[in-house]
Amino acid sequence: MLRSNLVNIAVIVLLVAYAVSGEMFDAPYNITLATKVAILGMAGAGLNLALGYCGLISFGHAAFFGLGGYVAGILAVHAFNHQPIFLGWSGTNQMIAIWVFALLATGLLALLIGLLSLRTSGVYFIMITLAFAQMLYYFAISWPSYGGEDGLSTYLRNGFPGLNTMDGMSFFMVCLAWLVFVLWLSSRIINSRFGLAMQAVRENPVRLAGLGVSPFRVKLTVFVLSGMITGIAGALYTDLNRFVSPSVLSWHMSGEIMILVIIGGVATLSGPVAGAMLFIFLEQWLGGLTEFWQFWLGLMLLLVVLFARGGIIGTLNRWRAS
Amino acid sequence: MTEPVLEARALNKRFGAVVASDQVSLVLHSGEIHALIGPNGAGKSTLLKQLAGETASDSGEVFLSGQSLQGLDAVHRAKAGIARSFQISSIIPALTCEQNVLLSFEARERRIFRFFRPALGNLSSLEAASDYLLRVGLAGREGVIAAELSHGERRRLELAMVLALKPAVFLLDEPMAGLGPEGTGEIRSLLQDLRKEAPMLLVEHDMDAVFALADRISVLVYGKVIASGTPNEIKSNSAVQEAYLGDDI
Amino acid sequence: MSVSLFAEQLLNGLQFGIMLFLMSAGLTLVFGVMGLINLAHGSFYMVGAFACAAMASALGSFWLGLAASLATAAIAGVLVETIIVRRLYHRDHLDQVLATFALILVFSEGTRWLFGSFPIFLNIPDILSGTIDLPFGIAYSKYRLFIIAVGILIAGGLYFLIAKTRLGVQIRAGEADREMISALGVNIARLNTIVFGLGAALAGFAGAMVGAIQSVEVGMGEPILILAFVVIVIGGIGSIKGAFLASILVGLGDTLGRLFLPGFFGFFLEPSSATSVGSALASMLIYLLMAVVLFFRPGGLFGKAA
Numbered sequence: 001m002l003r004s005n006l007v008n009i010a011v012i013v014l015l016v017a018y019a020v021s022g023e024m025f026d027a028p029y030n031i032t033l034a035t036k037v038a039i040l041g042m043a044g045a046g047l048n049l050a051l052g053y054c055g056l057i058s059f060g061h062a063a064f065f066g067l068g069g070y071v072a073g074i075l076a077v078h079a080f081n082h083q084p085i086f087l088g089w090s091g092t093n094q095m096i097a098i099w100v101f102a103l104l105a106t107g108l109l110a111l112l113i114g115l116l117s118l119r120t121s122g123v124y125f126i127m128i129t130l131a132f133a134q135m136l137y138y139f140a141i142s143w144p145s146y147g148g149e150d151g152l153s154t155y156l157r158n159g160f161p162g163l164n165t166m167d168g169m170s171f172f173m174v175c176l177a178w179l180v181f182v183l184w185l186s187s188r189i190i191n192s193r194f195g196l197a198m199q200a201v202r203e204n205p206v207r208l209a210g211l212g213v214s215p216f217r218v219k220l221t222v223f224v225l226s227g228m229i230t231g232i233a234g235a236l237y238t239d240l241n242r243f244v245s246p247s248v249l250s251w252h253m254s255g256e257i258m259i260l261v262i263i264g265g266v267a268t269l270s271g272p273v274a275g276a277m278l279f280i281f282l283e284q285w286l287g288g289l290t291e292f293w294q295f296w297l298g299l300m301l302l303l304v305v306l307f308a309r310g311g312i313i314g315t316l317n318r319w320r321a322s
Numbered sequence: 323m324t325e326p327v328l329e330a331r332a333l334n335k336r337f338g339a340v341v342a343s344d345q346v347s348l349v350l351h352s353g354e355i356h357a358l359i360g361p362n363g364a365g366k367s368t369l370l371k372q373l374a375g376e377t378a379s380d381s382g383e384v385f386l387s388g389q390s391l392q393g394l395d396a397v398h399r400a401k402a403g404i405a406r407s408f409q410i411s412s413i414i415p416a417l418t419c420e421q422n423v424l425l426s427f428e429a430r431e432r433r434i435f436r437f438f439r440p441a442l443g444n445l446s447s448l449e450a451a452s453d454y455l456l457r458v459g460l461a462g463r464e465g466v467i468a469a470e471l472s473h474g475e476r477r478r479l480e481l482a483m484v485l486a487l488k489p490a491v492f493l494l495d496e497p498m499a500g501l502g503p504e505g506t507g508e509i510r511s512l513l514q515d516l517r518k519e520a521p522m523l524l525v526e527h528d529m530d531a532v533f534a535l536a537d538r539i540s541v542l543v544y545g546k547v548i549a550s551g552t553p554n555e556i557k558s559n560s561a562v563q564e565a566y567l568g569d570d571i
Numbered sequence: 572m573s574v575s576l577f578a579e580q581l582l583n584g585l586q587f588g589i590m591l592f593l594m595s596a597g598l599t600l601v602f603g604v605m606g607l608i609n610l611a612h613g614s615f616y617m618v619g620a621f622a623c624a625a626m627a628s629a630l631g632s633f634w635l636g637l638a639a640s641l642a643t644a645a646i647a648g649v650l651v652e653t654i655i656v657r658r659l660y661h662r663d664h665l666d667q668v669l670a671t672f673a674l675i676l677v678f679s680e681g682t683r684w685l686f687g688s689f690p691i692f693l694n695i696p697d698i699l700s701g702t703i704d705l706p707f708g709i710a711y712s713k714y715r716l717f718i719i720a721v722g723i724l725i726a727g728g729l730y731f732l733i734a735k736t737r738l739g740v741q742i743r744a745g746e747a748d749r750e751m752i753s754a755l756g757v758n759i760a761r762l763n764t765i766v767f768g769l770g771a772a773l774a775g776f777a778g779a780m781v782g783a784i785q786s787v788e789v790g791m792g793e794p795i796l797i798l799a800f801v802v803i804v805i806g807g808i809g810s811i812k813g814a815f816l817a818s819i820l821v822g823l824g825d826t827l828g829r830l831f832l833p834g835f836f837g838f839f840l841e842p843s844s845a846t847s848v849g850s851a852l853a854s855m856l857i858y859l860l861m862a863v864v865l866f867f868r869p870g871g872l873f874g875k876a877a
Contacts, residue, residue, distance in 0.1 A: 119865070123808060124808070126608065128862075128865060130800060131797070131801055134858060135858035135859070138855060141854070142850045142851040142853075142854045189437050191441060192437050199416050200414045203415055207412040210374065210396060210400050251793070258669065258672075297676055306658055
């Protein structure tokens with residue numbers, strides 16, 4: 001317990017230090033990168049609850065990330081244009097209200113997708129979650145009201161009481177607070193009685209049913225929770241970029257979130273954050289060296305899957321343990 | 323005569339051309355160990371699955387204390403009081419012994435959907451878990467990850483989980499499978515202890531144990547109950563000897 | 572709407588479905604026999620298209636290009652299987668997804684490196700360009716008709732291969748019971764390589780054929796890969812027959828949905844929103860179809876229970 005806590009704290013400290021260094025050396029781009037890590041790490045933490053702890057290999061979490069993003073984008077654009085959405089109400093540009101709507105929308109979507117897809121398991125589940133995300137992706141592309149293929153620009157970052165969110169460091173702190181909250185929440189859940197049931201679903205659903213606990217209900221609960229967390233990350237991502245487009249719903253996004261979780265370490269608390277750090281670092285570093293950085297990323301991923309199982313945090317924990 | 327705790331009436335199950343259960347009826351009375359024996363492939367495990375609700379019967383009905391379990395799946399039958407162990411120890415390998423038993427105990431208390439308080443934070447639950455582990459002879463093994471247990475210890479951990487459900491009926495599928503003579507002896511005395519809690523339907527291949535423990539034995543061959551009675555009646559039943567015991571004993 | 576437009580769209584849907592089948596056949600066989608989810612299957616589609624384009628422009632012959640697409644995709648498949656994929660058969664689905672996703676990155680970026688980001692256009696050979704007159708006054712593209720004919724021939728050949736040949740017996744045995752075929756003394760490693768290479772070759776061939784009516788570009792394999800997933804999920808994973816029927820269903824459903832839905836919504840919505848609602852729903856139609864099939868049959872139409 002203690003050893004992995006140390007690793008978790010170290011990961012967060014590293015992230016904060018990087019953002020602070022950006023502030024000190026007047027390098028706002030570094031703050032943006034740190035914010036991106038916090039947001040993607042949070043999206044990964046959401047997926048990790050389902051994928052890592054409960055064994056639900058969802059290949060469609062872009063659906064939640066993207067829906068959260070579009071909720072933020074659509075509400076903000078309506079507020080900007082004073083153009084009513086529904087019964088004369090014209091959206092909002094307050095983050096807190098947007099988060100509430102994002103949670104509701106992604107929770108409902110996860111409930112719907114979960115009700116259908118959790119009836120299946122194994123490969124079927126992987127492909128069905130993928131297909132549902134694609135469905136939303138094509139819908140976003142062909143629905144012209146909110147930009148279609150071109151996406152939607154929100155001009156300004158949404159507001160938060162008492163903060164100037166256009167200031168990079170302030171917005172980073174908002175995202176960091178969310179990330180820390182999500183990690184704290186995850187650790188509470190994993191260690192709770194429900195957490196025991198989650199691991200039982202992953203390892204032995206028949207036994208769990210034999211104890212009188214419905215594996216389906218456990219899975220559905222985790223799936224909804226996981227989708228909501230990833231959805232909030234999506235809403236923050238729209239605010240970071242002040243832009244949202246169908247690419248946040250694409251299967252590359254699902255793959256990317258999954259990659260973060262796996263290279264960071266499946267079923268480790270801060271694994272997705274470490275994975276996001278490595279991913280963004282590679283993108284920046286390799287991307288600076290060659291236009292074809294994803295080629296090398298692919299090769300590295302292959303090597304990780306074939307030879308370094310357990311990801312960064314798993315390897316660190318093992319290394320410290322020995 | 324009092325109402326049986328568990329009763330199966332004319333259960334049938336086919337898998338294609340294979341008849342797994344053929345008009346199986348049996349009763350289990352309070353305080354009783356009812357052993358189910360028969361050659362491999364006779365349909366014993368399938369029958370347990372039908373009783374536990376993991377496999378739907380083609381026809382027939384199961385009653386628990388007079389209540390029909392028609393249409394209830396495994397989850398709801400477990401909630402109603404049917405606890406079962408599996409032929410291959412069914413535990414959660416990633417959890418510790420203590421967590422395994424806690425999971426079962428909290429499931430029984432309907433406290434699984436609690437998300438915030440630590441599972442290991444409730445003293446009375448922890449004490450209960452320790453008691454169950456003590457009872458199956460796993461005292462002091464609370465913190466050990468179940469994946470690291472020996473084969474015999476896994477069997478006992480599963481019994482502790484089943485015990486923690488405080489069920490109305492135990493369905494035990496070969497609890498002594500794969501154990502040496504010493505382990506068999508320990509489980510045998512453990513089952514004697516368990517029968518105080520609830521009656522038991524016991525599928526077992528170890529004939530010494532079956533004849534020592536059982537109050538009543540049913541013999542299943544090709545999905546059909548060919549005989550049912552006290553151990554002495556079964557021993558002297560000619561049909562049983564021909565179909566089954568003749569080969570083994 | 573005229574009969575000829577409808578007939579043309581029907582044939583387009585059929586052609587689309589048949590190309591989907593060439594994609595799905597390999598995917599479903601690889602899953603059925605080896606238990607592998609191969610996300611990189613779309614890469615073979617792309618490799619085949621690029622091989623055809625490169626060969627056709629170098630030698631000036633579309634036909635040699637087609638042959639090259641088959642050969643290149645098959646070789647790529649065999650190499651990928653022997654170097655990487657065979658290490659994944661005993662891994663869990665998560666590792667398979669990640670490794671084959673990584674393969675997509677390698678293939679896509681590698682191809683971009685070699686050929687650049689711009690789409691390449693393949694010319695249809697003269698003999699197949701233009702239209703042909705069908706009964707009832709329907710004029711239909713010769714090339715698309717050629718695709719339909721070739722696709723049906725290949726589907727028939729595949730049926731013959733699986734139903735009547737020794738290799739087919741081994742494949743079917745492998746789908747039914749992987750332990751059994753080793754007991755029968757079949758060289759499983761070789762069988763796996765052959766099945767994987769065959770699937771890759773079919774995908775590459777489909778890529779080349781479709782490349783000539785669309786364009787040859789990096790990432791072209793991904794949309795069709797996901798449709799192929801939908802197909803094999805609807806058909807039942809591992810079932811060739813299911814893949815064939817589901818391909819036709821998805822091909823026709825998608826094409827006809829795009830044709831009819833905007834008009835359908837025109838009955839009760841104003842024209843501009845009818846078009847947008849209709850086309851948005853049309854693009855979701857096959858996924859809805861999949862959801863409905865899975866709701867009633869979680870294992871797909873011809874699959875074992877999931």
